[in-house]
Amino acid sequence: MMNLIDTMDLSLTEIDGLVETALDIIKNPEKYAESCKGKKLATLFFEPSTRTRLSFEAAMYELGGNVLGFSEASSSSTAKGESVSDTVKVVSCYADIIAMRHPKEGAPLVAAKKADVPIINAGDGGHYHPTQTLADLLTIYRRIGTFENLTIGFCGDLKYGRTVHSLVNAMSRYKGIKFVFISPEELRVPRHLREDLDISGISYEEVTSLENAMPELDILYMTRIQRERFSDEDQYQRLKDSYILTVDKLHNAKEDMAILHPLPRVNEISVAVDDDKRACYFEQALNGKYMRMALILKLLGEKDKTEEKIETVSDFVCRNKRCITSCEQEIKHEFRLADKAKNIYRCIYCDKEPKK
Amino acid sequence: MMNLIDTMDLSLTEIDGLVETALDIIKNPEKYAESCKGKKLATLFFEPSTRTRLSFEAAMYELGGNVLGFSEASSSSTAKGESVSDTVKVVSCYADIIAMRHPKEGAPLVAAKKADVPIINAGDGGHYHPTQTLADLLTIYRRIGTFENLTIGFCGDLKYGRTVHSLVNAMSRYKGIKFVFISPEELRVPRHLREDLDISGISYEEVTSLENAMPELDILYMTRIQRERFSDEDQYQRLKDSYILTVDKLHNAKEDMAILHPLPRVNEISVAVDDDKRACYFEQALNGKYMRMALILKLLGEKDKTEEKIETVSDFVCRNKRCITSCEQEIKHEFRLADKAKNIYRCIYCDKEPKK
């Protein structure tokens, strides 16, 4: 492994290793102050995401390295029609490691196949955002002390919220996990995710009331209802305020419940909640920096680019307009056999099934 | 003090200290070359201002530190509806000190109340711009050798020019100062500023002719007539060229008068004046860098965030649309008693009186 495209690329042992490194960085920052001296991180943000970009930059600086890059596509060669492959091929000449954010699903995987340096997915459309999940995991570990035997509530936009899907997948690998999905009907967690949980025999329930769910939660993961995920403005306006966390609603929560939020928040958590000791969304941002430091160290430390060979077929065409295959030049469409019994293939870039 | 929101937050002793540090930096730059090693400055520019941003960045690099941030709001989480409070709370995780520019008045004060690190106001709308004033002060000191017994002319847009108001306030604290305000009727210095001078018994006159005023001036502070301050394009076109400084107009000026300008200039000073030894607006830019270095050192050196406690009331609502209270979520409107005799209250963020 020399790239990070999805959290699920990491084994539990690797995640433990990252957590351990992060904890050591927190304890002994001076030990790491020159770890990346003379190294350069490129932050290629084809769409803006200040928080994530600044977190990566702070991480690299605290390791003694330097940073270059761009913060939106209008400043990049993409505006001139350059492919993602070419961009990262060239940036490989300028940087030792690349953090890439891109509106198209699978773009970082395309990059990983071409670049001569490690690629970190810093978010690809509504698809993956693994370093956010790493931040979430460190926050859970630092607050609760374990990844096992936890009841985790997710509240808000569970349909489009990629951070939710990603953390559900990541936590599903631990013992004794129960999920409580709290959302309006329109924003329920996607069927495929529920099916995966069913198959794995993981306990979960779906409810609509935040307050009823509250007492049993060890972790409450709040999410923003993002305007950009709605095609219908009315529906957005009607739903956006539905699941707001206020001080009142916390009255029956556990004393040591941890409140997480990937940020930015708009108004889904009242500012008054910030002073509650259960609130840990700002800690979460700090933890994101430490996990990114640990990740950069790990990826730069691994010498060989040993790409995992997956068998793929190219008998289909991916029709997902949000997939990088929809715009990258001369890209081979590739599919992996996702479910042998049902003969289901999925695009290796966006995980969608090909249209027949 | 651990923030700089307005120049008037600084005592005369503190200003003397900054000037002294700046002079020492100029003399012994190598002494400071690693003063901020391992430290990070965040430049949060919610509206663009290249000159100010680059000056801060150069300052931090010359102190051996690093820089991260954004140069306009479109690249920031604000576009997603995040509050200033949340942004700085998160950026506190990534940086040791923050320089913030924001179109709304009072935004840096909001930031200062929330951030865990020092905040420097790098300009908040038409309100304050203290580091520009610090640059002006160092320039006066280096050119004239004193802050006392000076006749200071201000020319151009004295109504909207915040750098003018700020320098007038800063210089009003020294002995033997006389101001000459040179402007068209439409752009006279605001009444409240004249009233303040009257109350303090400080000498000033208002004139319309630059040439008549010239002979008595020790300092001539030119300002740009900014298009963005006018709602009426015609009025702008008619006035913008009114008060242009040319070589000719300098014929009766003192030999050692200092010509200042906050820059950027459009055409209010003829390029031919640049070669005159009295011109010191480019020196002023350089001095701005040194004062920012001194300021960063001072703020990072102060360990405790001892916030000055001002008594405030919340009985009113601020209706100023340019005030940060107009858009920040869940912000408490607070007012300080500005004039006990007249029972005048002012918003702590924008200094405007509440509408009754």
Added chain:
Amino acid sequence: MMNLIDTMDLSLTEIDGLVETALDIIKNPEKYAESCKGKKLATLFFEPSTRTRLSFEAAMYELGGNVLGFSEASSSSTAKGESVSDTVKVVSCYADIIAMRHPKEGAPLVAAKKADVPIINAGDGGHYHPTQTLADLLTIYRRIGTFENLTIGFCGDLKYGRTVHSLVNAMSRYKGIKFVFISPEELRVPRHLREDLDISGISYEEVTSLENAMPELDILYMTRIQRERFSDEDQYQRLKDSYILTVDKLHNAKEDMAILHPLPRVNEISVAVDDDKRACYFEQALNGKYMRMALILKLLGEKDKTEEKIETVSDFVCRNKRCITSCEQEIKHEFRLADKAKNIYRCIYCDKEPKK
């Protein structure tokens, strides 16, 4: 010489020196890792060019220096009406060397006349782009081992492609060079360039078929047909695919021919060609970084700003709308005698003849 405006400002000896330094950097990078410690490069990009900007930034970081600047004009004071002269005068206070990209021809020359620090032209409209040419030269030298006795094909947009014109001029100074210009009729190399070659007695031919020209080429320089150079969208659509290099077309090329391209490419070279060992356009990007490192070292190493005095006259007015004289305030129009016999004068900024 303390600026680089055009490749032709460099003597052959100076180019040899830069190549030598670049080769030494490649061999012993650690020797240069702190060469520019404490120095700052300003990248002033008045129009975006990610590749060039990142290459300069990587170069400066690998020399141990720091970088500040902006990546598009909207973030700069230009939006407020500031002249290029003033911008660079101020940035001279913040940086030790400036790399400038500007949409107007001659802007870097204006900058060089005012700045107190070295200026590197990082592209001025369709005019010069000397560091690209330096990248091309190092690539040729590293691949072929010599600058002499070469047959060099240029393919694509030879009318507007400034990298072509620049490399033709640069290579014309070596012995035994032959050019083959491969383009559609509409995009032929400009007449003035052909006339210059005629006068210098340099061998060249113009052809329309890439395949016919292929066998004799030592170097094939492909170029992008840029949409922004066409006023007519139809013409662009008809021509853009005309001269695409595919694996097939390489069947009769020399074994050790070098394929160059200034990048970004859109589709003028098939991705399949990337795996051919003759392809060296990604190497070229890497070489660009090394030549920029060599150039920064050279310019910072030269103490005195000894400006070459050219005799100029100001009897004419430059009417070229793409020339910096069309917008810079109070700029003196200057012309040099380009051809004494024909009494031809050319603007020192854009090289165009004045309209009579």
